[in-house]
Amino acid sequence: MSSLSAEERKNLIVRLRRIEGQIRGLQRMIDEGKYCVDILTQISASRGALKKVGLKVLDSHINGCVKNAISKENGDEEIIAELMNVIDKFTD
Template sequence: MSKKTEEMNSYSEEKDELITRLKRIEGQVRGIQRMIDEEKYCVDVLTQVAAAKAALNKVGMTVLRNHTHGCVREAVSEGENGEEIIDELMSVISKFTN
């Protein structure tokens, strides 16, 4: 199975839910832009930024979980270089958590 196919399979079951969440986040970000344009109270803007950030983190965790249980598990079971796979996973986790 090609890497691109593996990546698509890792979250295909939740694809519709992820797309819905991302569209909702997109709307939140547009709302934040509008709030700033309208010079809304800073605390209200920050509250919305925190909500959008939390929603985006949830999407990221879903993709990361599916990657780990799908792509990583499959690569290890197929006997690919385990150290390389773990290094790649740790790199992704590091990028995601910073």
């Protein structure tokens, strides 16, 4: 269950749509044979934007799901192991 509020979900969807537009722009740039450095710059910007979305979701997970599970003592070790696994995947 997501601990994101309706407003947070709405904001993330807006960000993801913006990222979607960036990706379409990248496709156009490659199709049009744009300068490699410009393409790489846009890739970096897209990755940064996507990382910000991921950090927001991760923050919500830690401060919502993980916090609640630990406060209720629902398998602390399992929750922490799952969190560490998610962090490991996110930082790859």
